[in-house]
Amino acid sequence: MAGFDISALNRAQREAVTWLDGPVLILAGAGTGKTRTVTCRMSALLENGVAARNILAVTFTNKAAAEMRERVIEMVGKKRGKDLTVCTFHSLCVRILRRDIESVGYKKNFNIMAGGDQVGIIRQLIVRKGGAREKLKPAEVMSEISKAKSAELPLTGIEDRLIAEIAVAYQNELRAQNSIDFDDLLLLGERILTEDQAARDYWRDTFRYVTVDEFQDTNSLQMRLIQQLVGPPHHICVVGDDDQSIYGWRGADTTNILQFETFFPNPKVIRLEENYRSTEAVLKVANSLIKKNTGRREKELKPTIMGGDLVRLVAMPGDDEEAEWIVQEILNQREEGRALEDFAILFRTNGQIRKMENALREEKIPYRMVGAQSFYDRKEIRDVLGYVQLLADPEKDIALLRVLNTPPRGIGQNTTMLALEHSRVNDCSVWKTLITESFLAQLSTKAGGAITKFVRQVEDHQRMIVDGKAPGVVLDSWLREMDFLPWLMKQCKTDKERDARNEAVSQAIGDVTAASQKGQSLQDFLDKTALDADKNDDDLDKKSGVTLITLHASKGLEYPVVFLVGLEEGILPHKRSTEEGTKDEERRLLYVGITRAKERLTMTYCATRTKWGKKEACEESSFLRELDLDWIEEENYDDLMGEEASDEELRGFFSGIQEALQ
């Protein structure tokens, strides 16, 4: 019984599915049926008698992992597929670390530090080490730390002295909190496998067949991790496309894919070049662009869907018109019977979304956003999670400090500073300080009372959990007791904001409940939330409407109708990339964007754009001059709008008069 239909695959795909042993490199261009090939290959492993628990597939996002798992299970059935491990590098490492971290000197109940909390620590340290006037950006420090860790170089070796000092202090701080960050996850995972032979044997024996998806996005540390994890006979299959490498800024190293054979000798190399996604026109334009990059594995997307509409390139007078026109265009094309889910608007920077959102809302068109603010990084959610962390372990100082006076309960800056100082002097957690008599004695009655009340709350609710009450319920009643929601609502300016936050909080509580019902501990839940930055995507599929998405987040997705907006010099290629000499990566980014389109692709650029509330003149992107014009139809806003344009002018005229009268 074949779980998949091998005859539905083309020659190269079939080869990938039948060549199961030893190192395999699959170069899969955009839209060439990569996911299908990989999932078929995993089914094939199962059918050839490899046990599911011995198969590991690593992806870059949780979403991709969930999808891949689901698709394999669809093919082979739940029974045979349920023990597969499909996860991200980071979750894999959490799994390794939760078992073996003691061999590198951390406690097993370590905490994962992510997002805003990390920024918070760095920001504090910048002030402490550099003074209040220091305007070093946390992001820059974090990026340097990340670079050093990924290269396994000592933090003291960072060139900038101040950054090095902050980096070391940061690491000490994490260490003191028994916390590790994203890079540590990989770093320690690799170190365990390198140094602890028993652990290495265990994990190698567990994962005998390893697949790595989106291989072009791996960094050198991840490569070393793979090398440690995959011993002879090297049953490793990597899948990727160097032309879609868009995470260089995060350390992704295309050497891994360009010189794969130096890491695993004599790999079977398979190229997937037949594209089943896009029309000929779209592919010709994409190919003409990517050809301009140097140092790539030479390949071309071969169309299987011939002809198709020309790619449209529309010149816009400004970003207002751009948004307005695209919305009109969506309305028009919907008349032709397209669903809203068919449309996607792709942009380079998050700052471009707002205009588009407003325009869509004005026409009451539902939309869904991907790649905007992460669910778990929202203030109110981090507060709620802070309380969860306290329930799990009140000695997590970061969580404690975060919620100590949120919502305000009479524990102000002074009291907090005293507590911090006390815990530093006595080398204990802040929580320990708060329950120390001698500390409480030095406070005013008011502050002391507030602290005592808080401590009692924490203890009471912890006890409820120990007594077996559902964590979700405990959390909910605690939040009620402190009037968390009313306080949160009071801060909101608009009803929309109120709704959003209200929903977010109740969803977070629901998540806690759901996790505990699934038998997960609070720590498991917190791990998951730390790693699962793209939580929103869960309900993405449920939500209907036009998709608004960054180019980065769009990789791997496809839409019948794609609008690529803001193709201006300085935006794409981004100004910073031109300065840093990474224009090739920007070109790949545009390539990724173009190849998302199945049927119709429209690209737009503006003559002016509002930046920081001020209009600025823009130039069209230099990439546009690299495209194959044979497959492009150039248009401009005024011609397309015709009479409406004069309407517009008329309206402008009246508003001019109104202004003059005021």
Next chain:
DNA sequence: ATTTCCTATCTTTTT
């Protein structure tokens, strides 16, 4: 201690 109001800065991209 808390709220409110002002100003400085900001915009790549994310596990």
Next chain:
DNA sequence: GATAGGAAAT
């Protein structure tokens, strides 16, 4: 045009 962090007012 938003937002976060600081100073001033309550």
